[in-house]
Amino acid sequence: MFAKQQSSAWRNGIPIVVTVWAIGFVVDRVWFWVDRSVPAWDQAEYLTGAMNFWRAFQQPSWFSQEWWTSVWLLTSKIPPLVYLITTPFIQIFGTGETQSTLVNSLFSAILLSSVYGLSLRLFNLQVARWATALCLLLPGLSVIRLDYLIDFPLSAIVTLTFFLLTLWATDTVRPVADQQSQVVTQPSVVSVTQSIAIVQSFPLPQISALRSWLYAAGFGVSFGLSLLTKQPALFFLFTPIVWLSVVSLRKRAWRRFIQLAVGIAIAIAICLPWYRTNWLIILTAGKRATVDSAIAEGDPALTSIEAWIYYFKALPGLVSVPLFAAGIAGLLLYWKRSVIEQQWSQVEGRWLKTLDYRGMGRRGYRREIYQAWFQSVRWLLIFLIGAYLLCSLNVNKDDRYITPLLPVLAILLAQGLLLFPDRLKIFRWGAIALSSILMMFSLLPLELSPKFLQLPHARHAVLASDWHQADVVNAVIEADPALVTTIGVLPSLPEFNQHNLNYQGTLRNFQVYGRQVGTNVKQVEQDARSLNWYVTKDGASGAIRRPQAYAALNTAIAENPDFQLHRIWKLPDQTQLQLYRRAIAPIRVAPHPQPIQQVKLEQIRIPNQAAPGKPMPVTYRWSGSWKQLRSGLLLLTWNRVADDATTAANPPVTRWFHDHAIALGNLQPSSHPEQAAFQITERLAALPPPNAQGTYTLTAAYLNRETKATYAIDVPDIRLTIAPTATTEAPELDFVTQLRSLATTMPQGIKALDRIFEKVGQLNQYDPVQDYVTQARQILEYRFNQEPDNLEFAYGLALANVLKRRVQPAIETFERITQLDAKNPISYAYLAFVNLYDFRASAAQKALNSAIALNPALKELRSLNAVAGLMQGNLVQAWQEYQRSS
Structure with missing residues (x-):
């Protein structure tokens, strides 16, 4: 009987979930069609991570442990699940932010289905319908659904895990509310006998062995996936897992405890490969990601009350004030009414406790219904309160870090709205109407949204915005079409920063990368010497934590004769973006008129003398086929010529090395036919050791990076003199x-x-x-x-x-x-x-x-x-x- 009711409720829920999902999908796609904004720091970084995984899976080696290790190393701090799931979306729909965010549609389906199932399990069909619909109206969820961030997938996976954990912990014979019931003054319409059974058995009732094992395994798989989504998933699931563990031990439900342990073991087995590879980086990066970020952002200290009410103050805005106020009011009114009535019935007498349940009076019926309802509410509160405290314990605060609470909170708010009597249903529908209006205006372009309706948690579409990331990337590729290039990025604004410039470079076949420089005064000199392209900006430059370093590097580039201004663009904020290029590039690529089978050293230029222990300039000119050049490592050995100057007390070094990849490994893989011949000119610096002295000659060999094949390279007859009195100027040493x-x-x-x-x-x-x-x-x-x-x-x-x-x-x-x-x-x-x-x-x-x-x-x-x-x-x-x- 109950199985049929449950199956029927699930079948009727499919159209509800699909309809809500479809509405959200259409709203999201329309927003992306209108919006012309660029991804900010985190969004662009995560989009780049997805592109890296997509590239790795273009040529997979499924049974190679080394290949899997290289995949896990693509993201050493953020778990890889979202990137892995995004890979087929990029493969099918193409590259780009709009295409990558389609993965959120999958997570939206997971979240809505989980909310519906959890509501149905703990309350009734009516609550399930309303809670599912509310998930579209919560600003905290609708905003992050429009970004390629980990927070929305984390919310979906955490909700799914909590739902499966609830399935395992609750009574399988719990009936589902009649679909036709319109009762809103009571949270359930189950019979009193069934309610009493639920109260006595929840949590951890005795259920069929096979189903309980399946639920435990499903929870384990989902828990493992949640830990592969983001580590803070543990903040939200820790309390209910510990709660059930303690209850199973207290009740001596050993089979239950073993099932829970097996589920946790499954979760560990799923996430262990990535964590085993990256555990040290996770630990060492934890301080920077939490403590250092909290200090830089001015987050309140844990010893202050502000740290513990931070998220409480944010919650009304995350769920919208009308829904939050009306939902909480409905829950409190029902709780007050039920508790007062229960206390009054106990004063009347204790006959209700001994009366047969079938003959129970109206007050006894309501009291037991309330007790069953309270068990479900308490279970949700265990999740919400535990997660709230653990999230508050994190010194690094951000409103989106608490968003995995919102789907479960939506269930409570839906129940609260339904608890208003019919005569007060205007509060229910008024809250829904106001929240819908607020959500709509939070997505509209800022120009179309009235100021009094502009919420703090809004994602306004941008009608026109061109910050020229693509133009910068195109300019660099036009100038160096055969090279992979890293651009030093000085500005760090939401609209223009190292991450979204880097993402634009990955969209161009990973040929251009952007990295922030000028963040440390001690590193300014090397920052200015190590790269060949830099982007600067006048006016406001954004999140520069050390203005002195930024100003010093900006001056070192703009006033250095070694650099020339390559391009200028006007930005939407009426400032200018400048692209600088090193006047004499260290790597030059030019076509060679004749085909060449093996790599040759056509020319080498060195100073007459070089000082020991100090960089010396050296220019090599190599020629060969594109395939050989791109795959080539150079084994360059400077051997000392024997002479009478050697002393037994302090003999000079007999050899030293300048091994490196041809073109420093920066040749773009697919830019030319493999057999086409080219000439590579390298203007580099070599480093004689401190104990080098006398005259040295060069020998060279070629090592293929893929095949490991080697062969000797003919070298011109050249001699290098190392003398302590020599003085030379040289570029930065190769890495x-x-x-x-x-x-x-x-x-x-x-x-x-x-x-x-x-x-x-x-x-x-x-x-x-x-x-x-x-x-x-x-x-x-x-x-x-x-x-x-x-x-x-x-x-x-x-x-x-x-x-x-x-x-x-x-x-x-x-x-x-x-x-x-x-x-x-x-x-x-x-x-x-x-x-x-x-x-x-x-x-x-x-x-x-x-x-x-x-x-x-x-x-x-x-x-x-x-x-x-x-x-x-x-x-x-x-x-x-x-x-x-x-």
């Missing part, structure tokens, strides 16, 4: 040389690591895809295979593997380093760290024991030993080592 130079300091330990990772952070800005790390890894891997006893190659290869998070190769390299550098405890510390990163606590402990034996006073070893003890369950060791390290 591979900088990385290899940094790796030589690794044996020094933690002090060197601080500088290494600070520098790597800069280099990652200049090379957005971090191809320089891949180049260094491939070069050093080849060099180290040729010379397995070379400690310099070993440390460089280990650093490159760590930066690419290639765990097993990094472990193998550090194991070799501990053999080559056996008396240095730092080498064992590195081996221990990479083992701990891969959760190999036992192997890490062995390495730490060796390191501590060499230097027991090294504090870093004590910290690592504490982590190793914790991973092995040795709490005593963990505590003792923690105290020693602090």
